[in-house]
Amino acid sequence: xxxxxxxxxxxxxxxxxxxxxxxxxxxxxxxxxxxxxxxxxxxxxxxxxxxxxxxxxxxxxxxxxxxxxxxxxxxxxxxxxxxxxxxxxxxxxxxxxxxxxxxxxxxxxxxxxxxxxxxxxxxxxxxxxxxxxxxxxxxxxxxxxxxxxxxxxxxxxxxxxxxxxxxxxxxxxxxxxxxxxxxxxxxxxxxxxxxxxxxxxxxxxxxxxxxxxxxxxxxxxxxxxxxxxxxxxxxxxxxxxxxxxxxxxxxxxxxxxxxxxxxxxxxxxxxxxxxxxxxxxxxxxxxxxxxxxxxxxxxxxxxxxxxxxxxxxxxxxxxxxxxxxxxxxxxxxxxxxxxxxxxxxxxxxxxxxxxxxxxxxxxxxxxxxxxxxxxxxxxxxxxxxxxxxxxxxxxxxxxxxxxxxxxxxxxxxxxxxxxxxxxxxxxxxxxxxxxxxxx
Numbered sequence: 546x547x548x549x550x551x552x553x554x555x556x557x558x559x560x561x562x563x564x565x566x567x568x569x570x571x572x573x574x575x576x577x578x579x580x581x582x583x584x585x586x587x588x589x590x591x592x593x594x595x596x597x598x599x600x601x602x603x604x605x606x607x608x609x610x611x612x613x614x615x616x617x618x619x620x621x622x623x624x625x626x627x628x629x630x631x632x633x634x635x636x637x638x639x640x641x642x643x644x645x646x647x648x649x650x651x652x653x654x655x656x657x658x659x660x661x662x663x664x665x666x667x668x669x670x671x672x673x674x675x676x677x678x679x680x681x682x683x684x685x686x687x688x689x690x691x692x693x694x695x696x697x698x699x700x701x702x703x704x705x706x707x708x709x710x711x712x713x714x715x716x717x718x719x720x721x722x723x724x725x726x727x728x729x730x731x732x733x734x735x736x737x738x739x740x741x742x743x744x745x746x747x748x749x750x751x752x753x754x755x756x757x758x759x760x761x762x763x764x765x766x767x768x769x770x771x772x773x774x775x776x777x778x779x780x781x782x783x784x785x786x787x788x789x790x791x792x793x794x795x796x797x798x799x800x801x802x803x804x805x806x807x808x809x810x811x812x813x814x815x816x817x818x819x820x821x822x823x824x825x826x827x828x829x830x831x832x833x834x835x836x837x838x839x840x841x842x843x844x845x846x847x848x849x850x851x852x853x854x855x856x857x858x859x860x861x862x863x864x865x866x867x868x869x870x871x872x873x874x875x876x877x878x879x880x881x882x883x884x885x886x887x888x889x890x891x892x893x894x895x896x897x898x899x900x901x902x903x904x905x906x907x908x909x910x911x912x913x914x915x916x917x918x919x920x921x922x923x924x925x926x927x928x929x930x931x932x933x934x935x936x937x938x939x940x941x942x943x944x945x946x947x948x949x950x951x952x953x954x955x956x957x958x959x960x961x962x963x964x965x966x967x968x969x970x971x972x973x974x975x976x977x978x979x980x981x982x983x984x
Contacts, residue, residue: 664917671712702772
């Protein structure tokens with residue numbers, strides 16, 4: 546695969562959900578040729594409706610504007626966990642399709658038969674020749690519509706070649722194949738038809754990558770930044786996973802890892818430990834259990850799914866206990882993010898201040914083997930991006946606590962009664978080994 550060339554001025558980094566929303570609305574308003582949005586979901590809530598109305602209004606203003614949205618097929622047809630059974634977000638899509646004369650296409654992508662076994666986790670939104678890359682979906686909390694927010698990472702890249710690349714992949718695999726039905730049409734495939742679609746799509750996904758062609762020119766060698774877009778799907782020949790591993794395996798001085806929750810695939814955890822043994826400085830920036838989507842403070846509202854943040858914390862504590870010596874040596878630096886009941890959704894890597902992996906992958910077994918993921922490998926030999934990235938990191942670290950010893954993290958006996966009892970039951974039945982694969 547050939548790399549795409551950009552300059553330092555072509556890339557902007559944003560640091561807040563409010564900036565994300567501002568950019569999203571500005572890019573929608575300014576688009577004249579195409580808007581391709583890929584997200585896990587576009588929620589039927591205030592922010593989701595605002596964005597969808599903005600898209601329809603953009604189509605009204607510019608009828609030739611090609612607008613396509615790609616969301617997970619299963620998530621598109623249910624509400625949030627805990628809500629009553631309904632058409633989910635699809636009811637909004639159908640309502641807007643009737644409300645507006647103009648049409649936009651909302652495709653439901655099913656990478657597996659059940660959501661538990663894998664979802665569409667591709668990221669990236671194309672507006673003409675700009676790619677806006679973030680792990681965030683579209684809803685109230687991601688866009689900081691009200692009091693609470695979910696923090697992510699956000700980058701804007703101006704590159705015709707990169708934008709073409711993303712659109713070509715989406716068109717070939719999901720649109721032209723006819724394997725991803727439109728969720729804003731009344732009729733969906735029958736269960737038998739959809740089963741056939743999923744089998745065919747899985748085969749197609751295994752054989753398709755971004756067909757990157759060299760594009761863009763930098764004025765001098767010193768301002769040259771190259772970008773390689775990558776797809777990750779399944780256990781075998783997963784180019785995204787391989788690239789992430791190679792970054793850590795080849796790291797010389799420093800690695801910063803962002804992940805919402807700590808549950809590294811075993812092979813990746815081994816790569817991290819080997820890097821520590823080589824003397825590489827590893828910084829882990831992880832969400833505190835209270836910054837997890839499933840965390841519930843009120844014990845009377847505690848349900849089985851609410852155990853997830855506690856399991857992640859147990860896994861982190863277990864890892865730190867085993868490798869406490871690297872914390873003592875100053876090689877392993879762990880920062881837990883926590884801010885006023887908000888949640889943390891950051892992902893990606895920064896290696897040797899030169900390489901950046903922008904990705905939606907949570908760097909966990911689920912992302913590693915089940916979901917359809919993508920990423921951008923950015924090679925910046927002159928370290929032009931580091932001032933922007935350092936500003937981003939400093940803003941994140943303000944809301945973190947540094948772990949000096951594994952005992953700084955709560956133990957099971959410190960947890961409230963309900964999670965404590967459930968965790969003990971899970972460990973007794975050894976269900977934790979199974980759960981780790983799907984978390």
